[in-house]
Amino acid sequence: MKYAKAWILLLLSWTLTLPAFADLKVATSLSDLASVAEAVGGKHVSVISLCKGYEDPHFVPAKPSLMKAIQDADIFVSVGLELDGGWLPLVIPGSRNPKIQPGSKGFVDASEGISVLDKPVGTVSRAEGDIHPLGNPHYYADPMNLTIVADHLADVFSDLDPANAADYSANAKDFDGRMEKELKKWEKELKPYKGSPVVTYHENFKYFTKRFGLKDFGTVEPKPGIPPSPRYLDETAAAMKEAGVKVVLYQPYYDADTAQQLARKAGATAYLIPNEVGGVDEAKDVFSKFDYIVSTLAKAFGGK
Amino acid sequence: MSRFKLFLFIGALFCVPVLSQAQTRSIISNLANPAIGMSALFLGQAAPNLNQPYGIQFQEAELSVISTVDPYWTLAANLVFAADPTNGVPDIVEAEEAYATTDSIPNIQIKVGQMRTTFGKHGLLHTHAFPFIQAPIIMGNTIGFEGFKDAGLEAAWLTPLPWYCELTGGMYAPVSNDINGQGNHPLDFNSNAHDNIPYLGHLKNLFDLDDNTTMELGASALTGMGDDSLHHQVLGADFTVRNVPLNQSNQRGWILQAEYLKKVSFNSAVYNQETDGWYGSFQYRLSQNWWTGIRGEEAFNATPDLSVDPTENSLTGHVQRATVDVAWLASEFSEMRLDYSLARNDAGTVDNRVMLQFNYVIGFHPPHSY
Ligand SMILES: [Zn+2]
Numbered sequence: 001m002k003y004a005k006a007w008i009l010l011l012l013s014w015t016l017t018l019p020a021f022a023d024l025k026v027a028t029s030l031s032d033l034a035s036v037a038e039a040v041g042g043k044h045v046s047v048i049s050l051c052k053g054y055e056d057p058h059f060v061p062a063k064p065s066l067m068k069a070i071q072d073a074d075i076f077v078s079v080g081l082e083l084d085g086g087w088l089p090l091v092i093p094g095s096r097n098p099k100i101q102p103g104s105k106g107f108v109d110a111s112e113g114i115s116v117l118d119k120p121v122g123t124v125s126r127a128e129g130d131i132h133p134l135g136n137p138h139y140y141a142d143p144m145n146l147t148i149v150a151d152h153l154a155d156v157f158s159d160l161d162p163a164n165a166a167d168y169s170a171n172a173k174d175f176d177g178r179m180e181k182e183l184k185k186w187e188k189e190l191k192p193y194k195g196s197p198v199v200t201y202h203e204n205f206k207y208f209t210k211r212f213g214l215k216d217f218g219t220v221e222p223k224p225g226i227p228p229s230p231r232y233l234d235e236t237a238a239a240m241k242e243a244g245v246k247v248v249l250y251q252p253y254y255d256a257d258t259a260q261q262l263a264r265k266a267g268a269t270a271y272l273i274p275n276e277v278g279g280v281d282e283a284k285d286v287f288s289k290f291d292y293i294v295s296t297l298a299k300a301f302g303g304k
Numbered sequence: 305m306s307r308f309k310l311f312l313f314i315g316a317l318f319c320v321p322v323l324s325q326a327q328t329r330s331i332i333s334n335l336a337n338p339a340i341g342m343s344a345l346f347l348g349q350a351a352p353n354l355n356q357p358y359g360i361q362f363q364e365a366e367l368s369v370i371s372t373v374d375p376y377w378t379l380a381a382n383l384v385f386a387a388d389p390t391n392g393v394p395d396i397v398e399a400e401e402a403y404a405t406t407d408s409i410p411n412i413q414i415k416v417g418q419m420r421t422t423f424g425k426h427g428l429l430h431t432h433a434f435p436f437i438q439a440p441i442i443m444g445n446t447i448g449f450e451g452f453k454d455a456g457l458e459a460a461w462l463t464p465l466p467w468y469c470e471l472t473g474g475m476y477a478p479v480s481n482d483i484n485g486q487g488n489h490p491l492d493f494n495s496n497a498h499d500n501i502p503y504l505g506h507l508k509n510l511f512d513l514d515d516n517t518t519m520e521l522g523a524s525a526l527t528g529m530g531d532d533s534l535h536h537q538v539l540g541a542d543f544t545v546r547n548v549p550l551n552q553s554n555q556r557g558w559i560l561q562a563e564y565l566k567k568v569s570f571n572s573a574v575y576n577q578e579t580d581g582w583y584g585s586f587q588y589r590l591s592q593n594w595w596t597g598i599r600g601e602e603a604f605n606a607t608p609d610l611s612v613d614p615t616e617n618s619l620t621g622h623v624q625r626a627t628v629d630v631a632w633l634a635s636e637f638s639e640m641r642l643d644y645s646l647a648r649n650d651a652g653t654v655d656n657r658v659m660l661q662f663n664y665v666i667g668f669h670p671p672h673s674y
Contacts (some may be wrong), residue, residue: 052515054550054551055551055553056551059553061674062671062673063674064508064520065467067462067468068462068467071411086671089670090673093407093413094462096407096409096412096460096461097410098407098409103372129635130635130637225635225636226635253550253551253553
């Protein structure tokens with residue numbers, strides 16, 4: 001029986017490999033990009049994401065099985081801005097797939113056309129931690145940025161599969177329209193809390209706070225990629241108390257204990273929110289992800 | 305104003321902006337410069353049975369550059385500056401790697417140049433990526449403490465099988481083994497015969513056991529002809545189970561690894577098993593900052609690589625060694641490692657060491673493979 005289980009697991013792992021029947025086989029580095037690709041591609045594409053939603057996109061283990069999974073992909077969509085720069089340089093060449101190497105038509109940098117926040121001015125120094133030298137790559141936290149990605153993907157899909165071009169552009173238009181409609185709903189839900197401060201684990205929520213008029217008070221980690229010292233937590237908690245910050249946000253791949261410890265010290269509450277699709281079970285696509293985030297925040301600020 | 309002066313004046317009007325531009329612009333562009341990185345290793349050691357003073361030494365620094373050449377090729381190079389382990393003098397400069405790769409052929413990656421050949425598991429690692437400060441003894445007896453480094457050509461085929469199954473073939477230049485027995489190049493591939501083209505075969509299989517765990521099985525063989533007209537061959541087998549919890553990929557995980565290597569020489573009439581050995585290790589990640597590990601190993605017919613007090617006994621023959629290790633990673637770019645190792649052979653010679661290693665990386669460093 002034990003062996004049977006192992007074999008079933010092996011078979012399951014093989015299913016990560018892309019099926020062959022779709023017109024376009026699309027792979028993405030991030031689950032949000034996969035969700036957009038599915039919306040734009042519709043029935044003509046099969047999509048996989050290499051990074052799962054509960055996995056830290058900065059530190060995806062460059063497993064050979066990921067290379068295998070994209071060996072036959074037609075398109076690879078990277079987040080860009082070096083968020084996936086720690087593992088794509090192994091996984092993309094390792095796939096031995098010329099169609100998706102940087103410089104080929106099938107390699108897409110989804111950050112093209114995005115207005116990037118936090119672009120470093122002057123020299124970049126790792127004394128500031130493992131910073132993102134090209135600016136904040138967590139742009140997918142702003143719903144409107146995903147419409148830019150959708151339009152971009154529609155162009156790429158149409159270019160590589162002209163027969164279905166009309167469908168791709170219609171799907172992208174639908175996606176954009178739905179996103180605008182949903183955005184109005186989310187804005188309405190969060191309107192009473194404009195200006196409310198939040199502490200996030202990492203600076204991965206800035207595009208969201210900017211879009212919805214919330215205030216970034218600080219981060220649980222003192223510098224990107226550096227875990228907090230007890231002293232830093234004490235100081236941050238004291239500052240939060242003074243400013244009346246009540247909400248700490250963290251993702252499934254960050255240390256929940258640390259986030260909760262900070263919240264306790266500051267008299268605040270720590271909330272798990274998915275920054276990426278799949279971060280919690282309810283976040284099945286980009287729309288339900290934002291639904292989950294917005295309702296969690298509304299409850300948090302509303303004190304319910 | 306004479307016509308000449310007018311000419312000068314008009315000329316000056318044109319020249320001033322040209323000159324001021326020349327001061328800020330250059331026809332030598334640096335926009336396509338390669339990514340550059342450097343790593344440095346410093347080693348402190350206290351070994352009572354070793355005929356060396358205790359203290360901190362420079363171990364090595366590695367300068368690495370990598371860039372896309374054109375739409376077809378990528379070029380990478382690693383230049384190593386190292387201290388001679390026998391006297392600590394930092395006078396070794398080695399073009400450890402300088403190779404081009406292409407990803408424009410479906411399913412096959414071609415690598416040409418000076419490279420660390422694709423043999424086994426530990427033999428693929430750069431010194432600063434070793435999981436323990438010392439390489440396993442068997443490495444120095446077979447392909448070299450830092451793997452087999454040579455000029456040649458390799459093709460790595462990712463087969464269409466449903467799991468990750470990679471088959472690599474390589475052919476290299478004839479090379480001599482090193483004479484001073486430092487274990488850096490123990491293989492004699494130095495025959496002048498026209499048909500002496502040292503070659504390699506490597507098979508790597510990787511299975512996902514679940515979302516967090518992989519199992520890797522590998523086999524390698526490297527063969528060439530020596531000055532003695534014998535074929536010299538190293539065979540290897542490796543087994544690795546690795547766990548990285550996907551929701552804690554930067555905080556937790558463990559690696560269980562074992563590797564066996566064997567060196568033989570033969571012709572149609574004779575077959576000598578020269579040396580063989582193995583290591584087994586378990587590394588465990590306690591947190592984002594802390595790793596710990598333990599390793600056991602055994603080498604048969606080991607040659608004098610663990611030189612214990614050169615005037616007295618050497619630690620050769622059947623050698624066993626145990627190592628424990630603790631590493632503290634302040635960030636992704638720096639690491640301090642403390643190791644204790646105890647080795648002994650059948651003759652009762654013992655070597656125990658405490659080592660402290662400082663490891664730094666600046667600039668761009670290509671990510672280490674999984
Ligand atoms: Zn980030």
